[in-house]
Amino acid sequence: MPTTIRRKNLKKGLHFTLMVVGASGMGKSTFINTLCESSVFPKTDYSDPQKAAMPKTLSLTPLTVEIEEEGQKLALTIVDTPGFGDNINNESGFYDILGYIEQQYDDILAEESRIKRNPKLSDNRIHALLYFITPTGHALREIDIEFMKRLGARVNIIPIVAKSDTLSPKELAEFKQRVMEDIAFYKIPIYNFPIDEEDDDEETVEENNELRSLLPFAVIGSEEEVVINGRRVRCRQYPWGVAEVDNVQHCDFSKLRYMLLSSHLQDLKDITHDILYEQYRTEKLSKEGHDVPHAQDEEEILG
């Protein structure tokens, strides 16, 4: 991690909140376990048809784990969401998720207006939402477009292709391209690694362009390890070979992990606070008929 980012992270306290959203059974829990290298969410027994038919995640459950990233301790809060898309009407699922995101903003807003602010207030705003796109091989589904479009104004959305090992490399490349065409066509606001022409150095611009070119990130989740040529690898095994989680030739998992937990962690937090929360605050206060003064120095409560 570059020293400047490390210093900034230390100063602000390393805490990051991630939400995972997508259709049921798309590998959200497996992905989190793979990301944290531990069984944060227990496995469902899919061999029992009765249990397999039920969504495993039934409510929005925040869970905090401490992980170590390049020698840095990070408190990572993960909010798993119930899979959606199984119901004819998915509105309630959508409102639950949006409601949760806005509730965290409301908590900060309420704290700001107190005479005596609580310096220990825990800030549970969602810094990034990983949206699991079903790997249909076609294009975005209507529900994906709807969800991302409506949530994008409130949270940094990072689109990912779930279970990318189910597509061939050619199918995956074409699918990614079509997804990005849809995102542009439907004007879906996603986190697209913004470049600051004035402040960013050449290296950052290059890195951001490379990450942008990978969107939507293709991920493979697996908690199984096998030994290949003397090295332990996390992978999914097939009769014809293995799809490795951490191999950049096989999927974008390691690049996604690095950007989320290291290189772009602070940027995601800054955008959440400076742009998305600010926008919510302005809308909310204007609706209530307040004159909206510019955000005061909230650093003291937000840390």
Ligand SMILES: Nc1nc2c(ncn2[C@@H]2O[C@H](COP(=O)(O)OP(=O)(O)OP(=O)(O)O)[C@@H](O)[C@H]2O)c(=O)[nH]1
């Ligand atoms: N092929 C493939 N299968 C995967 C991948 N990730 C998870 N799975 C499998 O998909 C099934 C569902 O995974 P879960 O992680 O439980 O999915 P989920 O999205 O959390 O499910 P809900 O909580 O019900 O919404 C399990 O059998 C996993 O082993 C992947 O990257 N590729």
